[in-house]
Each structure stands twice: as C-alpha cells, then as structure tokens.
Amino acid sequence: MNRVIKKVAVLGSGVMGSRIACHFANIGVQVLLLDIVPKELSDDEKKKGLTMEHPLVRNRIVNTALQTAIFSKPAPLFDAKKASLVKTGNFDDDMKSIAECDWVMEVVVENLDIKKKVYDQVEKFRKPGTLVTSNTSGIPIHLMAEGRSEDFRKHFAGTHFFNPPRYLRLLEIIPTPATDQKVVDFLMHYGDLYLGKETVLCKDTPAFIANRIGVYSLMSGMHVVEKMGLTVGEVDRMTGPIIGRAKSATFRTMDVVGLDTTVNVSRNLLQGLPKDESKDTFKLPKIVEELYNKKWWGDKTKQGFFKKTVNEKGEKEILELNLKTFEYGSRTKASFKSLEEVKDIESVKERLPKLINATDKAGEFYRATFYDVFRYCSMRIPEIADELYKIDQAVCAGFAWELGPFETWDLVGVKATAEKMKAAGMEVSPWVHEMLATGNTSFYKFEKGQKLYYDIPTKSYKPIPGKEGLIILDAFKENKVVWSNAGATLYDIGDGILDLEFHTKMNSLGQEVIEGINLAIAKAEENYRGLVIGNEGANFSAGANLAMLFMYASDQEFDEIDLMIRQFQTTMMKARFSSVPVISAPSGMALGGGCELSLHCDAIQAHAETYIGLVEFGVGLIPAGGGTKEMTLRASDSYAPGDPELNHLQEYFMTIATAKVATSAHEGKALGYIKPSDEITLNRARLLADAKRKAIELSEAGYTQPLERRDIKVHGQSSLALFEAGITGMLYGKYISEHDALIARKLGYIMSGGDLSSPTEVSEQYLLDLEREAFLSLTGEPKTVERIHSILFKGKPLRN
Template identity: 30%
Template sequence: MCVIGAGTMGSGIAAHLANIGFNVTLLEQTREHAEKAFARAKDVRPPHFYVKSTADKIRLGGVDQDLDWIREADWVCEAIIEKLDAKKALFEKIEHLLKEEAFISTNTSGLQIGLLSEGRSESFRRRFLGTHFFNPPRYLKLLELIPTEETDPTVVQQMTEFLEKDVARRVVLAKDTPGFIANRYGMWSMIYTVHVAEKLGLSVEQVDAITGPFLGRPKSASFRLNDIVGLDIMVDIAQNLIERCPHDPQTPHLATPNSIASLIEKGWIGSKAGQGYYKKEGNQFVSYDMVTGAYRERLEPSLPSLDSLARKPLGERLREGLQLRDEVGEFLRAYLIPTLQYAVALKEEISHNVRDFDRVMQWGFGWEAGPFEMIDAIGAEHLGIEAKPFYSDGQIQDFDGNYYAPAPEPLFAKITDFPVLEEGTGWKTRDLGDGVTAFTLCNKMGVVDPGVVEGLQSVLDSGKVERLLITSEAKVYSAGFDLKFFVNAIENQDFDAVDKAIAAFHRLNDSIGKIPSVAAVWGFCLGGGFEIASGCTSIVAAAESMIGLPESRVGLLPGGLGTLVMHENSGGDVKRGINALKSMATGAMSMNADHAYELGYLTDDDVICYHPDQLITFAKQHLLSLEAKPKPEWKPFTGPFGGMVDQMQDALKASGELTDYDELISDKAKRIFTKANSREEAMELERTLFVELCHEGRSLARMKHMLETGKPLRN
C-alpha cells in the first residue's frame, strides 16, 4: 500500500493500514518532509497506533527520489493538499509507475472526483475513485466510496469488498456531488446548530446538553465536536460548499457564524490550538460565552425537561420535546425540524438511497439514528414532512416511493440476528448454525454473577453443544464479576458462599475448553469476563478491546483461574512471568488488543478482529477451524524468580504505583506462581487466597469504594 501525503489524513490512513498488518509506504515531497510530518503523527492524541512499534514498520520516502516505490503498490491513495492542480499534477507524474491492476484513489473531501482524472489514460480512469476516510481512521469506520462515470463497475465492487473485508471499513457508495453525503449534510448540520444557538441566545452548555445523547448523538454533542473537528476546517469545508452549491436554497446557512469568526480571529480554532468553544484551565474546563466573547466558568445548564424525557425511546422523547415550551422545545423546533426537512430535500441529489444517507450519519458522526430513521421514529406529520415511512417491515422506501428488501449482509451479522435457544437470568443461548451455539452475557455491562456461571455450566453439562462461542449482548463484552455479590457475602460473614462461588467458577472455567470454544470480546473484557474468555480454546478480540485483570484495584486476586491463566500465558518464560505478575499487581488494563499481548493477557492462540462489525462472523469462522486442546503442563517458577519479583514490586512501590496492600496481594499471586506443584494445587491455592482476602477489611473498603465512586481506593 502506498499513501502519498503525510499530513493529518495521510498519516492517519497509513497508520491504520499498518495497524492491521499491511506493508505501507508513506511519501511526502521529500524524505525530510515525510520524517518531520510523521514524527508529529506518532505523538498525536488520540493515538494513531495500537502500539508505538507499529510506526517503525512504515517506510517513509520522498516523491523527489523514491517515486519508484509506487511500482510495488497494489493500492495508491493520494492525500495531499486540497488543490485540484496539485493533485492532477501528481497523478500525471505517477501514472506510468502504477501496476497494471493497482487501485488508485483520492482522499479528497471537497473536490469533484471526475475532474481529478481528466487527462489520464483510460486504464487510469477506469481504476480511479474517491476514498473519503473519516478522521481519525483508526476510530471512525465509515468510508465514502465515490466512483466517477468512467470508473469500471467491477473495480467499484472489488474495492468495496476489499475495503470492507480487509481494511476494516463500512463503505457507503456516494455520488460525485459537492461534499458527498457527510460534508454536504453533516457540516451543514454542524454550522446550522451554531446559527440557531446564536439566534436563540443559548449557551454552549445548553446546546450541548440538548444535542448529545438526548438527541441520539455522542457526548461530544455540538460545540465540543466543533472543537475536535477544528473551526478553521469547518469554515474551509463550508466555503467550498458555498462556492459549489449556489443552486441550494440552504447554502446561505453555511455562512460563518459570528462566534466562529470571532474565535478564528483570535486563533482559538479548537482542540489543536488548546482552546475553542471550550478551554481547559488546570483540571477544569471553561466555556466560551458567545455574547461577551470571553471565557467564563462552565455552567451546568438547568433543563429539567431533559431529565424527564431522557429514559424514553428516541422518537418518543423528541416528539414530546418538540411540544415543550422551554429552551429545549424552542431549540428542537428551530434546529431539528429544518435539519430533517433538509435531508428529505437532499436525498436524491447526494445519495443512492435513504439507508446510505442514514449510515453516513451513524457511522461517520455517531448518530444513534440517521435522519430518515429519526423521521420515522418521531412521525413525519410532526415535522411538516409529507412522506410515507422510509422503513417498513424490513424494507426500504426507494426514491420512486416503492419498497425493496435490502441485500443481506452476512459479513456484518449481529449476535441478536440469530434465534434464541434457551434463556436464563443474565444469559441466553443462540443457534449460529453449522453446529455452533452461542452463549451470550445479557446482564448490564456483561456482568458475570453466580447465575451466569450456573447457566453456562448447565449448557456445557447438557452435552448438546458441539462448538461454543461466548459473547455478550450488552454494550461491552464484560466488566467482570459482580462485586455486589462479594460485598453482600462479606458483610453477612458468609464466606462459605464466597468459597462455593469461586469453586463453581473454577469448575466452569476449567471445563469450557473441553470442547472447541471461542470468546468474541470487545469493549471491556475484564476480571471474571476475561477469565471465562480465557477458558476458551481461543479469544477473538475486537481491536479496541480493553482487556485486563483489575482485581487488585478492589483488593482481590483473580478468582476464576485468572492467576493460572497468566502463569500459563507466560509459557515458563521468566521475563513474561514477571510481566504477568506486574500486570496483575497494578491491575493493568490494555488500551487495545495489541497492547493486551504486551501485558500478557493474549497469546499466539488468540486473534484480533480489526473490524468490530465483523466480530461475530469472524469469530464463528475461526471457531470452525479449531479443535479442543489440553491444558498445558503446570510447572512452578523456581530459582531466582521470587527475588526478581520482589525487585519488580520494590521498584513499583518506589514509583508510587504500588501500595503496601497492593504488594500483599501481589505476594499471594507470586505464591501461586512459585509454590503450586500442579494445576490442581494452583486452583486450590487461588481459591484459598481469594477467600483470605475477603476477610480483609481493606479489601472490603476497596470494593465498596469502587461500587460507590467507580474509582479505585489506594489504601
């Protein structure tokens, strides 16, 4: 893969491709320019790379002396400055170097794709299209794919399949119109929000309270999102749309709002400048007052109607919100109705169907529902829109008013698409076909409790399961075992209940791997949830998974064979064994799945799925290739290992990473690593030491503090 242009987007695209395993070349004007630009990219926040070492795998070069490297590329993606002449000159320079069947694309977000290939050969033009990545590519899965009238339809199909299967994108086919779908509509929506806020005299806090989760949008809402995107970038995109869309009656709303103009004039262009609509002073954020033009203390908005409606479904709360006679209702009537009406007016010009339009706003902007789903949910009649439902009985309304069934997308199957076989408290089983049964965690945050343990054990004991896929129907895979169970048992002095729960958990996790099994994990994969996953033949982890054993933070050892798992993951290697104990002592959680390998939570038996929407399909395919395998032979660490662990703990205490009580807990884990002479002894010792810690007042204090505050107690 070759990316040309090492700016924000080019570096981000190159990093994403390297993250998922491609050999990547990144070219700038000169090698010096490439190295300088990429040095900045390596330190960007949020980070481009899963682990820093991946950056070293990208080959940096200069167009002036390394252009021949393009001959090796199967895909060349141009991401240089947004100037038509510069891009056309580059394509003229590289055309003769391209492989005969190499894909060629531009990442432009504002130029007409068809103009960029003018003057090129027929071979070039048939392989050329727009690939509009969203920034940052690592975190945003949407890619707008824009063919020209001369792009070969076969190339479009091949590129779509390649991007979705191998590049971890969700592709929406967009028309070669100004701004495509995302910028034409999404940027209009962002800027129109500011105009409405200024007109109504609402504060940035009030608008962000309304336009965040209440409106089915991310917590970044409106003004925080503006800062993230960059106010200068917003104005540049808007100006391009103004110039290219004189026919659009809504174009005047893209004029720069007064507050944005004032902020740009002062250089306060958003997060990259350290301040925009929000500014961090110490540990606190201050807000920009659009009336006074100065920063002031951030004020918590008083909008009681938001709280009263918050728990209702999106369509219902917005329908009721539109009727309110307060700031919320006033804003929704002034902003939401025109915004949804604009989507209806634009749909045929910029999209191939309403689902594509909706998906751009969901996948690119994080909306819970796209504009047409939202219209259906609220009711078109409440919005001054004359339209039949855009979605009906699984079908989609086409622009001619007829309904059609969309093509199935098996690659992106959700776990809830499959039929339920059995259901218990906190769990379900589902039939995935091909002899695969899924066991899904259904408690909030995928929490494991004795009922879930009993349910999974009964499924295994039934003898009906040939191959098992363990996953979750919660917002994350699993936040761990239910701390409330242990707190209640300890406060009731029922340590026998603790002992029995751990024994049952041990039996379960020791028996999962007796049949071919896979855990498909994403989001949090912590504590007891990780221990269940580790009992499987293999873990399939979504790339952004946060994996770990944070039990020390609540005063405990891992209680579901987690200590044994970390010992076995070490493979008898002293350095890895010490690293495993360090991870447990500090309660380290990985920042992503690649990082989990470094911390000792994942091994070569486990795999990463870089496309979160393909997790279930990928995990099932992986499971079908596996056979159950025996547990590794247990061998205690001996010799100088214990002293080396003591040195590690002393260093962590000296740096303030461990307290005396953390060290006490870590010593118990070290004891399992060094004193148990068999797997059975290790299991017994883990259970005994876990119960011992439950007798400790400091452990109970840590558990209660975590439940009450969500933060660890450093006692």
Template identity: 40%
Template sequence: MVRKIKKAAVIGSGVMGSGIAALLASAGVRTLLLDIVPFDLTDEEKSDPVARNRMVKAGFDNMVNARPALLMQKKDADLISIGNLEDDFDKLADCDWIVEVVVENLKIKQQLFKRIEPIRKATAIVSSNTSGIPLMQMSEGLSPEFKQHFLGTHFFNPVRYMKLLEMIPGEETLPEVLDFISDFGERILGKGIVWAKDTPNFVGNRIGVQGIVKAMQIMVEDGLTIPEVDALFGPALGRPKTAMFKTTDMVGLDTMGHVAKNTYDLVPGDEQRDSFVIPGFVNQMIEKKLLGKKAKAGFYKTDLTPEWKRIRKVINVDTLEYEEYGKPDFPCLAAAKKAKSLPEKMQTVVYGDDKGAKFAWKTLAWSLVYAANRIPEISDTIIEIDNAMKWGYNFEMGPFETWDAIGVAKSVEKMEADGIPVPETVKKMVAAGNTTFYKIESGKTYYYDFATEAYKAIEVSENIISLAALRADGKVIKSCNSASLIDIGDGVFCCEFHSKMNAINGEIVDFMAEAMDYVDENGVGLVIGNQAGGMPGAFSAGGDLFYMAGLAKEGKFDEIDAFLKKAQDNLLKARYATFPVVAAPYGMTLGGGCEVCLAADRMVAHTELYMGLVEIGVGLLPAGGGCTNLWKKFIDTIPEAVPNADLPTFFLPVFQAIAMAKVSMSAAEARANGFLGAQDRIVFNRDHLIGEAKKEVLRMVDAGYAPPVKRKIRVAGQAAQGMVNTELFNMQGGEFVSDYDVFLAKRIAYVISGGEVKKNSLVDEDLILKLERDAFVDFWKQEKSVARVEHMLKTGKPLRN
C-alpha cells in the same frame, strides 16, 4: 487476474495521511509515505537527505508517538518507509495502491496525478482522500486507463478509530476495481463502506456539518447556551458525549468552517443552502484563532489554577469571553434519564414542552428533513446516510433510524403542524401505510427504498451475522435478563451477554452452565460474544462489583467463596467441554470478561481490544480462574522438548500483567502481552467477529476436535515469590508503590506461583483456583480494598491507598 495489495503508498504525511499509513502498516501492508521537500532549505541542506525528508519525518514521528495510538503496536512502523516527492517518486512504480492525501487544492492535485500517470504500473489503483473537490475535475485530461483505476477513498479522522470509509466511484472506474477496494477496505482494514456520489463533501460531512451549523443557528435564535445544546444532543439523543460543540472543538473550527463554506459555494440548488452559513460569533472565533483542541481554546477551554485545579469554561457567544458553567437542567433530560431504551429517551426529549425539548425537536426535525431530501442526490438509499452518521460521527442511530425511533407518522404530523416542509417521498411512504424506514422479517432487515416505493432487503457480507436479526427471527433458544443463547446456524450457538456493560454477574454465571448443557446435547460448538454498543464498546467491563460489595458489607464471605467456586466450575466446564468454545472479545474486555476469554479454547478478537486483568485496581485479584489460566496460557507455549525451562522468566510477565493491571491498547498488544496465543485470531472488522468466531468453531470441529486433558500444572514456587518480594522492597523504598499495593502484590505472587511449593513443582489446577478464592475473600475483609471498591463505584476511577 488476482489483485493484491503487496505495497501501498500514501502521498501526504499530515494527520490524515500518516493515519492512513499507520492503518495500512497495522494491517501488514508495506507502505511508502511521501511528502514534499521543504521550501525553506538552505543551499547546504538541499544536498542533505535528512533535511530533504524533514517534512515527512515529522509526520512519521507524530504518527509513531500519537496518543491515542494510531499504530496497533509500535513495531508496525517498521513496515513504513519514508521519502520525498522529488528523490523517491520513482518508487511509486512498485505500489499496488497509491492514496493521495495532499492539500485541498485542485491545481496541486491535478499536477500530482499527471506525474503519477506515466509511472504507475498498469494494475495500480489510485485514489484521492479529498472531501470537497470533484473527482471528475481532478482526473480531467488523464488517460482512460488512469480513470479506470481512479476513485475516491475518503477516510475519517482519526483513521484507526473511525469506522467510516466513503467510496466514490469515478465516471469510468472499473467495477472490478471498486469491488476489490471495497472488499479490501471492509475485510482487511476493518472499515464500514459507504457508497457516495461525487457531490460536495459526499455523505457524512454533508449531513453532519449541516446538522451542526443548523443547530448553531437555531441556538442563537432561541437563546440557548452551548452547554445546553451539547447536553440535549448527547447520549439522550443517541449522540456521543462530545455532542455538537465538543465534536467541533476536536475537529477544529477552521475545518468545520471550511467544509461549511465549500458546501455552500458548490450547492446553489440546495433547498437548505443557508443552513451552511455559520453564525457570526463562530467566524469571529476563527479569526481569533480559537480553533478548538489544537489551539487549546475553542467553544470550550480548561484553565488551571495555581493549585492545579482544572476549571472548565465555555465561550459566551455574545462577549466571546470564557465563563465557568454548570450542568444544564431541562425537565426533558431529567425524564430521559428514567427512560429504559434509547427510543424512549429520544421521544421524551423531542416531544417535551420545555425550552430544551422545543429546541431539540426543531433542530432534529430540520436535520431529518434535510437527510431525506438528499436522496438520490448524494446516495441512492437511506442506508448510506445512516451508516455514514453512525460510522463517521459515532451516532448510535442514523437519521432514518432516529426517525423510526421517534415515530414516523407522529413526527410527520408535528412537522406539518410546525410548518416544516416534509419531503414528498416521506409523505407518500406514510400515506401508503408504511410507517417505518426499516423492518425485520424472517431474520432479514429491510429498508424502505424511495425509488421503488417498496421495501428491499439489506445486502450484507456473508461474513456478517447479526444477533439482533436472529433474535427477531425467533432464534433465541433460552434467555434471562443478562444473557441469551442464540442459534447462529450449522449447530453452532452464541452465548450473548446483555447486562449493563455486559458485566459478569450471578445470573450470567448460572446461564453459561445451562448454555453449555444445551450445546452439549444439541450442537457442535459455542461462541461467546455480543454486539452491543458502538466503538469501541465492551465485550465485558468485568465482574459485578455491586453484588460482591453487598455481600461483603453484610459479612457474607462464605457466599462470596461459594459464588467464586460456581464461577470457576462453570468456566472449567467451558475449558474442558466436549465441543469447541470460541470467545469473540472486542473493546473493553476487563477482569471477569477477560477471565471468560482465557477459559475458552480460542479467541477471535477485534483489533480494538482493551484486555486485562485489572482487579488489583479495586484491591482484589482475578479469582474466576484468571491467575490460573493466564499462567497456563504462558507455560503451554513451552515445547515438551524443553522440560527444564526457566519458569521465573515466564512468571514475571504474568505477575506484572496482574499486579500492574496492564491493559492492552490493541489486540496485537494483547498478543504481545501473552493474553492471545498463536492460534487465536485477530479480525479488523468488528461486524465480522461473530461470523469469524463461528467459522473457527466449525474449523475445529472439522479437524476432529478433542477436549484438552486436565493435567497438573508446573509452577514457579517460592523462588518466584522471593524474586518478586525483593523487587517490591526496592519499589516500596523508592515510593513507587504504596504499602497496600505491596501487600496485594505479594499475595498475587503467592497465588500464581502455586503457594508454598518448590520451583518446578507439579500441582493440581484446583489448588491454584483455591488459592485465588482464598485471596479474593481475604482481600474483601480488608478496609482498604473495600475503600478502593467504593471509590471505583462512586467515581469510576481507581483509588491509591
């Protein structure tokens, strides 16, 4: 039998349930969203379908209007139908996957599953999103057939953005059901699958909440402040900027407290059970409803002065009063800033001598020991724990990767000296001469397996290509500080950027030309992509403004023009290469990064794609072929059978995209905006991106790839400029745009429309590229553009002048 998810159902329209429904709909799955009939209906309302669906409609509306967005694009909501558990329960009979996301109450869940059992079709899969109730208890008394199709699928919130999906097999779940849902979750929904056991709070929250609560306990003991803890357990230790306490504010103190208490109650044999007892001041905050972001006050809060100035405050753990705070200052953090790599930063912090370093060491050491002791209780290998923390808590490294980074042997010696009990499994590993949990050999990554006391290869999907593993296996063909060319097999190579934020600089421009020459002589195609950073990451945050600003400051405008000409020529080289070039963008793909993608034959993009030509924000315009190639992307969609298409209709969205610096909030939106075309693909799982881009190259080769022919471009001419100028005049009169915005926008319109030519004129591509360069150089000569650039470099925010 071939399983398919043609229709799914989500029962429970709260934050988590509506988030799961949004993800399913965004993946193209028709989804039924159900919730209870409100208890407080009047007799008149009981016969009103609108009133009976009030609960689910509120959840649906919150999902549609959520910020950040839960849907990839608003029209995905059309795939979601709503109903209630009384009038629409029979509709579950049509569903291939039913996801339960109701209140964490065993009796309620048991009653619901008993209702589902007789109505579900024989092949339908039923899963629970519970985080604290054992599956065995929920399915007690149900038929063997139901149990064979029942499992736990624990998503993390917000569902669209958190990669982790914990899968918990029931005792009788069929292997084929587990295989199918894990493949669907990974490939179709883009999730990272972690196999968990049916233990309290599974993997991510068991490890994560223990780490947070233990940090709170040690903070109180050692007399640190909340901002000091967050500074230590932020980026310096590979953690997100939200660190410990800001993360808890986002999740909710009540939620964190519930998970901690639930775990404490259910793990009487846990050697660190007391590390789930939250400190008294946190309990008092929960009683006072200081629950975090949803209450607008938690560990942190923001006050507004009468002058609308934001004042950030933190709670005093002794008085429970909010106070202003400064930036924490520890010598170990200052030293970590100077370190180049994350492992070096970590070592600088945990092996320092100051108060902050000692706190960081103690807290981290206890969490590492705790993670090691949970194998095989909550998972069989270290991989599940590491992935759960990376995908569910946004750690750059999981506990065991962190242990490798700070040095296993050195840390074990220090733990024993400090009286921290090192697990016997770890002692044996070190004693046998195995000093790392992971190692790479012959392009494969191996992990240390406690059960066999030996290294095992990590099994990954065939769709996944790891550039790091290929690099370690000597597959780098050539490299410089900012980019590398890597052999990814079958005659396909990958041009990987690795500058800061993967910004396009002079070195990358030169390297891409060299890479093209090499592939032309030795390969069949090229992928342009990288795998740097966590979610959402940055394919490329744009051009190197520091370099350009330096040239402009010295008045070297001819050098700016020469650099642009080289960049344009090299991207043209990619555009008209004799082999297919496929870009694999994800996350931030801005400015110059976007231009690289527009120059490729095709794109294979990750769903989380924030793509746009944003140069006007710094007083510039796209001059690496961005104006030219976006216009071509639009007009290339016009069939030859429509020779007299109304070009201004196509011109306006191209102009607006550039002049308004529009950035897509998803790959689907990038397609709607015209940046992705019909032949470009969207991939939900970022781990698959390079592999899928390689497949696209090989498909094009197999289809008999022929490079595009360089032809003249039809442009909208002065007619389009007049249309834009009229609209800008109206906007300027209404004070919607500044005088300088108008100056920039008029020149952008001039470039895109082909300059001083008539409507429907055919012009050489080189003409528009020259117009781009001229405008770019002229803008650098303007004081207001220089001011915008300097403000962006200094603050990271645009200046409107």
C-alpha cells in the same frame, strides 16, 4: 484481473497521510510514504553541517510526520513494530518508486492545482493498471481526473478516510463516470474485508455523504442552541452518549476537530449548494462566527468552547464558554427531568423515543434537531445517494453515531413523526408519503435473519448489499430467541450455533449474566454444536458487578462473597470444559471478568479494536475468576528447554500487577491474553459471523471436550523470593503503596503455587483455590473497600 495489494504509495505525510500509511501497515501491507523536500535547512541541520543534498534533510518533513504519528494518541498502529513496514522518501527523489506499488493514494493539500501537479508525476511513473485514488474531502473527484490518460481515469476514484483512520470505520468510495466498475467493486470489497471499514459508495456531490449530513446536523443544532439560549454544558450533556453519540458530544468535538475546519466545510457547502433548499442552515450562527473571528478555534489555539487553566490552588481546571457574554467560567451542570428519567435505561434504542417525545426543554431541543435532520435526509435522496441505507451507514461510521437518521426515525414511528414534523412546519420528501401510502410503515425491517431496506424506485424491501452472511442480532429477535432474562439473551443464529448476548450496563457480569452463561452452555451441549459469546455493543464486558461486591464487603458478608467467587469460578470452568466449542467474540473493553471469560473459552475471535486486560489490581483485588490461574498456566506453557523460566513468569506477574490493558487485539496477543492461534477480525460488522465460522470449524474438526490440566509448573519459594525482591524495591522507591505491596504479595503467592520448597506441577483447581482465598482476604481489607468505593461512586481509581 486478480488484483493483489502488496505495496501502497501514500503521497502526502500530513495528519491524514501518515495515519493512513500506518493503517495499511496495520494489515501487513508495505507502504511508501512520500512528501516534499524542505525548502531550506533547519537551525539544527545547520549546526550539524548538513547540506540540502543530505538524505536526512531531504526526508525531514516525511520522517518528522511519521514519527509524530507513531507516537501520537490515540495510536495509529495496532503494534508499534508495524512501523517497520513504512518506508519514507520524497517527491523529487523517490516518485519513480511508485512503479513498484499496486495502489497510489494522494493525500496532499486540498488544492486542485497542486493535486494535478502531483498527478503529472504519478502518470509519469505508475505502471498501467495501478490504482490511483484521492483522499480529498472537498474537491470534486471528476475534476482531478480531467486531462489524464484513459488508463489513469479507468483506475482513478476517491477513497475518503475519516480521521483517525484506524478508529473511524467509514471509507467513502467515490468513482467518476470513467472509473472501471471492476475497480469500484474491488475498492468496496478491499475496504470492507482488508481495511475493516464500512465502505459506502457515494456520488460525486459536495462533501459526499457523511460530511454533508454530519455538518448539516451540526449547524442545524447550533442554530437551535442559539435560538433556545442553551449553555455549552447543557448541549454536551444532551448530545453525547445518552443519544448514542461520541462522548465528546457537540462542543468538545468542535474543539478537538478545530472550529476553523468546521467553518471552512460549512462555508464551502454554502457556496457549493445553490440548489439546496436548506443551504441557509450552513450560514454561521452568531456564536460560531464570534469564536471564529476571535480565533478561538479549540485545542489548536488553546481555547474554544472550553479552556484549560490552572486555578488558585495550582490545580488544572477546565472552564466553559458563556455563549452570551463570551467569557469563561466554571462548567455548568445540566439538569433535565427527561435525562434523569432515562439514565438507567441501557439501550439507546429504548432511550431515544422517550427523549424525543419528552415534554421538557430537552425534549423540545431533540424534536427541533432530530426532525430537521430527518427532513433534510429525506430530501437528499436521490441527490447524494439513491438508497437510504447509505446515509445511515456513512453517518454512523464517519461520526460514530450508534443509530442513523432513518434508523432513529423508525424508532419513533415514521408516520406519526412525519405528521408532527408537518405541524412544526417541516415537510418531508414526497417519497416518504408515497411509502406510507402503499402501506409500508418503516424504512427497515428484518426477515429470515436479514436486514432489509425500503427501496424507493421499486417501492419494496431489499437486502442491504454487502451484508450477506453477516449476523445482525436484531434480525433474530422475532423468532430465534431461545431464552432471555434481564441481563442476557440467547439466540439461535443458525447452523447449530447459539449466540449469547449480554445487555447489562457496560455488559457487566452480574447474577443474570452468570445465569445466562451457564444456561447457554447447557443448551448448547444438549441440542447444538457450538456457542458464541458476543454482542453488537460498544464493549464486550467491563467486568464483574462491583456494586454487589461492595455491598457484601462493606457488610462483611464473607460467606456471600465466597459463594459468589465459587459460582464465578465454576462458570468460567464450565466454559473451559464444555462438550461443544465455546467462542468468545470480544470488541471494545473486555476487562476483569470479561477478560477471564474470554481466557477460558476454546478460542477468541477478537475484533482488532479489543481492549482486553485483568484490571482487578486497580480496585485492590486479584483476578479470582480463573484469571490468575490461567496466566500462570500460560506462563508454564511458554517454558522451553533452557529458558529462564522465572523471567517468563515475572512478565505474566507484572501484566496482572500493573493491570495492563491491551490497546488492540494484536497487543492482547503480545501480553498473553489472546493466544497466537486466536484470530482477529478487522471489520466489526463481521465479528459475530467470523466467531460463528470458528465454532463450526472446531466442531467439524472433531472437537474433544478438554480435561482439567494437572501439569502447571509452579516454582514455589524461588519465585516467591524473586517477587518479594521486586515488591520490596518498588516499595522502598515509593513507586507503590503498602497496600499495593500486600496485593502483589498475594498475587505472587498464587502464581508461585504457594510456599513450596521446589518447582512442582499443580492442577487448575489447586490454583483456583489459592485465588479464592486471596480474593476473599482482600475484601476484608478496608483499603480495598475504599478503592472499590472510589471506582463506583467517583469514577476514578484510588491509590491508598
């Protein structure tokens, strides 16, 4: 059967249901979102004289839920216009419409009896062969399939999304014994390719994989916190980005999720795992139990491990809970020697071994928590998964860990760590000892561009299923490195294509990266047929190295600044005029110089979660790496006969002047940063492979080296007058400062092509020269230097 998903029904419009509906809309699928009919009229409905039969009343719950989702932060939609794909209704009037749907997903309250009543209705109206899945996180999947028809059971499974569904990459697929294997294969493939998810096949065990391991890790850590007497601030400093975890770390995450949710999951696991050798870990530590009983559950109750208040000065302040007295006070500043020693190491893979082996209190905490999770994960095979890679995939994608337990164990040495764990009273599963006894010393290894995992039954290494054709840069590090320096590495990724990876802090574009871009293009032109610029990190590039610019500007070394801008512009134009295709593969932040580099590549293959923008205005500058030039060029290309050209130009001007950053690749297209012809990849793991494919396509299509554009239409004095009127109005209205106005005037001067008497066509180099002059003059402004200082040393923008 060639299964095509054109329309999906989502039953239940709560937090998860409404946001799952939005994510299907993100990929262009029509959605029918249903929920219950209200039991009575609201006060507002009574005032309006509505009755219970009125459609607005009957769909009030679902409509309110959808609107709440659409306007929530972070946004569940790539583009607000996608909301039009979601149609709403209610179970009583519209359940019959699921006959038009190809997939019915149930997302109602976690109550088996209620779910079964919903499935009674689904069975009544669904057409045979329609997929039916549940997003449950706590009810065994097989229980929900009991008593259903054969066709229903064949097409039924669990599809467990993580919240928020747009951003968290995990989708757990949980079949029952009756689920047709073709259905399982389809869900795995669809989740990966179309929904952009890390699809992990799970067994029907309590909490499946991610929550089982993630909640165990959390509760294990809480017991260690209590034992060691650590503070909230110390723990969140140790368990955040420094070890490759979310910025919200431990306690802030619990406040956001809700302590009641954590407690409920932990208690369910304690009751549902009578044979788990570590089930007592799921018993609540006293500090958690105390907060739970006080109903200090986090954000939903306005206080938890943190509490927002207003101090005597009227300023907002966040207080931190003292875990001994349960009183709130000022936030503690954690200071550990080991954390200070690794703060300048950009790679988590390099930091973790140093932290876990540190001799201070932080090292003690890391060993206690990491070792216990290593042990627990080894014991869960084959209970929750037959293959170890599934545990790493699920935890990383579901909890935003950069490295999974087995990947981390590999980093610190499997054998040496197992011996240390034994000495600490933590015994690992026998299969780990068997693996080591056969001479296999790691859980993963790389061969011929593939990542292999240790297969326990066969005692051999096998490729990870579903990863065929993906590009994993670690797999190329042994013998496919063409060149490298401190800031970048150039790989031969096969088929005549190179990949340039940045690895500076936030992938900023310093001297080493600029050198890497120039050399990569030269190498590609000499012996290859294309170049991809992309990495596997959280961000493509946060922009140019401001520290160097600040030093030069403070010392008034304007010749050095001029040389730096010229070199940057020359590098961007090399990307534009390369004799082979150059593809940018951004994901995460692509800001400032990172955006400018992408603008000058032949094509952008963007991850859906690309946050791209020219943000130089915020530090008192204008884009001078060709960004202003390129946006002026794109405005010129957008003009059609009869268009109000100045209005088009003003839109591009405002995009730069307000430092707009796209909140998705789709919005990046709307803002003009990403061209309509550029493609978007939903699954982050596929990004580099898709970018490589794009480079090959352009090469095989008869790629021709571009020539400098000399037909960029600028409007001179007419657009200068338009910009001046807008700037003056904003200034008088006190929406901008005098310095903002100065920067805006310089930006307008460039985009107008200077003080020309009439519309004229100019060259790219002409605009680049104007960019450079404006940028150089702004670095001589004290207020610009103050703005750069604030970003560098205070981490926040300054309005002066």
